Amino acid sequence: MRHYGSLHNYIEMHRERCGLSQAELALLIGVGKGASVSRYELSSRTPNLEALLALELVFREPIQRLYAGVAEGVLDSVTSRARTLLESLDDTPSKELALKLELLTKLVRPDDITIIPTWEDVG
Numbered sequence: 001m002r003h004y005g006s007l008h009n010y011i012e013m014h015r016e017r018c019g020l021s022q023a024e025l026a027l028l029i030g031v032g033k034g035a036s037v038s039r040y041e042l043s044s045r046t047p048n049l050e051a052l053l054a055l056e057l058v059f060r061e062p063i064q065r066l067y068a069g070v071a072e073g074v075l076d077s078v079t080s081r082a083r084t085l086l087e088s089l090d091d092t093p094s095k096e097l098a099l100k101l102e103l104l105t106k107l108v109r110p111d112d113i114t115i116i117p118t119w120e121d122v123g
Contacts, residue, residue, distance in 0.1 A: 006069040008067070009066060010068060011041045011066060014061065015041075030051065083104075085100075
């Protein structure tokens with residue numbers, strides 16, 4: 001797995017800040033045993049959706065921040081795929097094209113405020 005600037009996850013840091021043991025956190029998020037939390041902290045296992053949402057609720061941090069390293073990798077991947085899709089679009093004006101261009105441009109260049117053309121009543 002590629003490593004990014006951030007740690008894969010920050011579960012251990014948040015757990016320790018809250019004074020929770022791995023067993024206590026496991027109980028709160030409904031995963032049974034502290035060993036599961038240990039595997040999450042070591043990045044040898046990824047929690048299921050319910051456990052991820054529970055972590056978000058317990059620590060009051062979005063999943064994207066709890067799993068910052070993973071989020072950075074996902075961002076790179078989505079941006080790359082959005083760029084590929086953007087380059088492959090047909091240039092026939094349509095409402096659908098305008099919507100796609102708006103979405104893909106935001107994904108590829110989130111800080112760019114370029115005006116995206118829209119077409120009314122085309123087709």
